[in-house]
Amino acid sequence: MDRKKSISIKEIAKLSDVSVATVSRVINNNGRFSEETRKRVQSIIDEYGYTANMAAKSLRMSKSKTIGLIVPNIDNEWFSQLVLKIEKYFFDKNYSVFICNTSQDEEKEVAYFKTLDSKMVDGIICISGIEEIPTNAISRDIPIVCIDRKPKDHADAYYVESNHYSGSYLATEELIKKGCKRIAIVSRNKTLSVNKQRLEGYKQALKDYGLKEYTELQLLLEPSEANYEGARKIINKLIKDGIVFDGVFATNDWRAYGVMMGLAENNINVPDEVKVIGFDDIFISHSCHPSMSTIRQDVAGLAYKAASLLMDLIDNKEIQVDQRRFILPVEVISRDSTK
Amino acid sequence: MDRKKSISIKEIAKLSDVSVATVSRVINNNGRFSEETRKRVQSIIDEYGYTANMAAKSLRMSKSKTIGLIVPNIDNEWFSQLVLKIEKYFFDKNYSVFICNTSQDEEKEVAYFKTLDSKMVDGIICISGIEEIPTNAISRDIPIVCIDRKPKDHADAYYVESNHYSGSYLATEELIKKGCKRIAIVSRNKTLSVNKQRLEGYKQALKDYGLKEYTELQLLLEPSEANYEGARKIINKLIKDGIVFDGVFATNDWRAYGVMMGLAENNINVPDEVKVIGFDDIFISHSCHPSMSTIRQDVAGLAYKAASLLMDLIDNKEIQVDQRRFILPVEVISRDSTK
Numbered sequence: 001m002d003r004k005k006s007i008s009i010k011e012i013a014k015l016s017d018v019s020v021a022t023v024s025r026v027i028n029n030n031g032r033f034s035e036e037t038r039k040r041v042q043s044i045i046d047e048y049g050y051t052a053n054m055a056a057k058s059l060r061m062s063k064s065k066t067i068g069l070i071v072p073n074i075d076n077e078w079f080s081q082l083v084l085k086i087e088k089y090f091f092d093k094n095y096s097v098f099i100c101n102t103s104q105d106e107e108k109e110v111a112y113f114k115t116l117d118s119k120m121v122d123g124i125i126c127i128s129g130i131e132e133i134p135t136n137a138i139s140r141d142i143p144i145v146c147i148d149r150k151p152k153d154h155a156d157a158y159y160v161e162s163n164h165y166s167g168s169y170l171a172t173e174e175l176i177k178k179g180c181k182r183i184a185i186v187s188r189n190k191t192l193s194v195n196k197q198r199l200e201g202y203k204q205a206l207k208d209y210g211l212k213e214y215t216e217l218q219l220l221l222e223p224s225e226a227n228y229e230g231a232r233k234i235i236n237k238l239i240k241d242g243i244v245f246d247g248v249f250a251t252n253d254w255r256a257y258g259v260m261m262g263l264a265e266n267n268i269n270v271p272d273e274v275k276v277i278g279f280d281d282i283f284i285s286h287s288c289h290p291s292m293s294t295i296r297q298d299v300a301g302l303a304y305k306a307a308s309l310l311m312d313l314i315d316n317k318e319i320q321v322d323q324r325r326f327i328l329p330v331e332v333i334s335r336d337s338t339k
Numbered sequence: 340m341d342r343k344k345s346i347s348i349k350e351i352a353k354l355s356d357v358s359v360a361t362v363s364r365v366i367n368n369n370g371r372f373s374e375e376t377r378k379r380v381q382s383i384i385d386e387y388g389y390t391a392n393m394a395a396k397s398l399r400m401s402k403s404k405t406i407g408l409i410v411p412n413i414d415n416e417w418f419s420q421l422v423l424k425i426e427k428y429f430f431d432k433n434y435s436v437f438i439c440n441t442s443q444d445e446e447k448e449v450a451y452f453k454t455l456d457s458k459m460v461d462g463i464i465c466i467s468g469i470e471e472i473p474t475n476a477i478s479r480d481i482p483i484v485c486i487d488r489k490p491k492d493h494a495d496a497y498y499v500e501s502n503h504y505s506g507s508y509l510a511t512e513e514l515i516k517k518g519c520k521r522i523a524i525v526s527r528n529k530t531l532s533v534n535k536q537r538l539e540g541y542k543q544a545l546k547d548y549g550l551k552e553y554t555e556l557q558l559l560l561e562p563s564e565a566n567y568e569g570a571r572k573i574i575n576k577l578i579k580d581g582i583v584f585d586g587v588f589a590t591n592d593w594r595a596y597g598v599m600m601g602l603a604e605n606n607i608n609v610p611d612e613v614k615v616i617g618f619d620d621i622f623i624s625h626s627c628h629p630s631m632s633t634i635r636q637d638v639a640g641l642a643y644k645a646a647s648l649l650m651d652l653i654d655n656k657e658i659q660v661d662q663r664r665f666i667l668p669v670e671v672i673s674r675d676s677t678k
């Protein structure tokens with residue numbers, strides 16, 4: 001037998017006493033295996049001379065031409081725009097896209113990872129959601145690209161996101177430059193990297209401009225309340241409690257809209273008495289009155305980067321270490337609410 | 340051999356010289372076969388005494404616990420609400436839902452039918468889209484329930500819809516009752532049953548109240564232009580052309596919003612000079628200024644009826660002929676735009 005050519009992944013798996021999926025992981029070096037396993041598999045590969053090309057070929061042959069797209073909420077315009085652009089990218093390449101809506105339910109996300117895996121999708125794009133990718137829900141070695149989520153303990157994970165920290169800094173700065181001194185933040189009380197970064201950017205801007213950080217102005221809504229209704233209520237409460245503020249940074253446009261509704265209910269003029277800025281630049285931000293200042297994310301850029309990265313992974317192209325993560329810039333859109 | 344018990348679908352197929360899928364269709368009487376085929380299969384069944392229970396059992400055994408959901412546009416709130424409610428219904432029953440977005444592209448719809456079929460989903464819910472179900476894209480005998488689409492030449496199809504005719508009649512009547520005499524309709528130029536019914540309801544109301552039908556006030560937008568931007572443009576054109584009108588019925592809320600934008604650009608006051616009514620009762624209708632009158636569809640009812648009908652079909656429950664189609668009532672929501 002020509003040892004250098006004829007050994008299969010299956011044979012390597014048998015010889016190293018691990019699963020085929022594990023061998024595949026080691027070959028593709030995607031990190032989900034122990035160092036001990038890597039050594040054992042590598043020694044068999046070294047001995048028999050299995051080449052990456054063969055692995056690539058074997059993987060290419062099992063394409064199902066479908067991908068899974070996990071999204072927290074398709075009824076949030078920001079997510080639906082991203083989903084539609086990703087869907088278009090793949091459909092144009094003859095891939096079908098199964099969209100799975102998790103409603104930010106962790107159990108549901110895990111269940112969808114499992115189902116997509118069992119339906120033999122070629123890869124998964126996962127938008128936001130839970131912090132850790134439930135890799136134990138995936139039995140096959142398929143690529144996963146995350147958007148707006150920096151997976152924990154995943155040194156070589158693939159992800160694409162906006163510069164949330166910078167966006168948050170710019171939003172706070174916009175309010176400061178327009179004269180605000182007591183700036184509230186209305187955000188979501190969750191430990192996702194996106195939420196953390198947005199809070200940090202706000203704090204840093206206050207610090208850099210020598211403004212005081214007031215804990216009573218850090219309004220962190222529970223995830224189930226982090227919608228426009230929750231923002232409206234919390235602003236009403238803030239006013240009722242007699243807490244003074246002259247600017248509000250809401251970490252998405254829906255929450256900013258709720259803030260503006262709450263202010264209107266209390267006959268507080270925007271922007272004369274309180275200035276407001278949102279995040280995302282969805283339809284509601286320019287259709288409301290007064291029109292809302294916001295931070296625009298590059299939705300087309302995010303969709304393209306994530307989709308093309310997954311496509312390259314599916315095609316077994318080699319991805320350089322510096323091409324595994326992309327952080328896209330954002331920009332301030334100044335409208336009437338911060339005039 | 341006990342002829343009454345041991346014959347399988349496969350054997351029936353062989354004896355009647357048709358495919359297994361066709362036998363299954365005949366047994367479930369879902370209509371996708373010729374009368375001649377039905378007779379042939381039935382004669383074999385009569386002779387060998389195959390019972391529906393056996394068919395049910397055989398079908399039950401091959402469940403994949405996934406369903407496909409085909410939707411024209413998840414970024415339209417009306418559709419996304421429907422999708423989320425259907426997804427919840429099935430997920431609570433341990434079914435995964437693959438959402439497939441067609442962007443109203445017929446080719447894409449056919450492709451998704453094929454992919455869902457090859458991925459062994461247990462059933463499909465199809466919202467609006469093309470008129471004929473591409474049944475030739477489906478190789479297996481799986482149930483399909485349509486929402487807002489009355490499939491052509493499908494006497495015993497399963498579908499659920501709102502009473503579009505009645506909704507359109509009520510919307511036009513609301514404008515007439517508030518004093519409008521020259522009522523424009525802004526709709527979509529497509530032959531889908533939903534579009535046809537909405538135009539008919541408008542015409543009938545005008546007729547019943549003795550108002551003249553002006554063809555120059557029937558503004559039918561091309562599908563690619565049938566959004567708020569298209570509606571805004573066509574209202575601007577109508578005004579520029581000097582055509583007089585005092586009421587507008589737009590067949591969805593986004594188009595009604597575009598109409599209101601167009602009127603505002605021309606300093607035409609709503610509701611004093613022109614009254615406007617939409618259809619769907621999505622967020623934009625009560626968040627815009629002035630708030631918009633509209634027709635509310637029972638989205639929860641539609642989702643529940645369609646989902647439970649598909650579930651019953653998947654479970655091989657017998658569906659009475661009068662339980663195959665549901666037309667749900669709608670109601671007028673009067674707000675400031677028709678005051």
